[in-house]
Amino acid sequence: MNPQSLSALLSQVIKAVPDYPKPGILFRDVTSLMLDAGAFAQVIDAFKQQYQGKGFTKIVGTESRGFIFGAPLAYAMGLPFVPVRKPGKLPRERIAQSYQLEYGEDTLEIHKDAIVAGDKVLLVDDLLATGGTIAATTSLVERLGGKATDAAFVVNLPDLGGQARLEKLGLNLYSLVEFAGD
Ligand SMILES: O=P(O)(O)OC[C@H]1O[C@H](OP(=O)(O)OP(=O)(O)O)[C@H](O)[C@@H]1O
Numbered sequence: 001m002n003p004q005s006l007s008a009l010l011s012q013v014i015k016a017v018p019d020y021p022k023p024g025i026l027f028r029d030v031t032s033l034m035l036d037a038g039a040f041a042q043v044i045d046a047f048k049q050q051y052q053g054k055g056f057t058k059i060v061g062t063e064s065r066g067f068i069f070g071a072p073l074a075y076a077m078g079l080p081f082v083p084v085r086k087p088g089k090l091p092r093e094r095i096a097q098s099y100q101l102e103y104g105e106d107t108l109e110i111h112k113d114a115i116v117a118g119d120k121v122l123l124v125d126d127l128l129a130t131g132g133t134i135a136a137t138t139s140l141v142e143r144l145g146g147k148a149t150d151a152a153f154v155v156n157l158p159d160l161g162g163q164a165r166l167e168k169l170g171l172n173l174y175s176l177v178e179f180a181g182d
């Protein structure tokens with residue numbers, strides 16, 4: 001499917017929920033996309049086409065919606081998948097990074113042995129808003145000696161500033177649909 005058709009399909013299947021989880025937030029709900037098996041497959045295929053053969057050694061997905069797209073992409077590309085998790089969920093030695101969200105504050109953690117020096121990492125998440133989640137994830141990867149060069153999203157909300165923030169960090173960004181004016 002060409003990028004324009006995929007973007008049009010995604011803007012139909014991703015439902016918008018006003019005032020969730022707080023007044024003033026327009027929530028872009030990817031669970032309605034996952035109910036459409038064909039659209040879900042198109043997302044994973046588009047990511048694979050974008051990144052296959054580019055030398056990535058690991059895919060890192062951020063809890064929880066980053067797991068939904070990151071893990072099937074890792075399977076499709078034959079790469080290891082590394083979960084970055086909310087606090088208290090990883091059982092072995094780990095490092096932590098705090099960050100601001102569009103609607104709150106949180107901390108993320110990664111297992112110390114999940115990234116090794118020289119890893120070339122693709123970050124995957126469902127949605128880019130302020131960029132706090134992926135900035136924190138980039139920092140976790142780089143503190144362990146990896147290089148996070150690229151980040152892939154289903155949805156980009158460019159008005160919330162994440163795109164500009166992550167580009168300043170030197171990340172190459174790729175998203176399948178943009179919603180401006182949120
Ligand atoms: O660009 P940002 O401003 O950081 O926002 C985007 C992040 O916010 C959401 O996750 P959330 O923390 O709500 O957790 P969830 O995936 O577990 O729902 C979303 O899945 C992204 O990870």
Ligand SMILES: Nc1ncnc2[nH]cnc12
Nearest residue numbers: 026027028029102127129
């Ligand atoms: N507007 C939004 N919709 C869905 N997930 C989000 N995560 C951060 N902002 C969001």
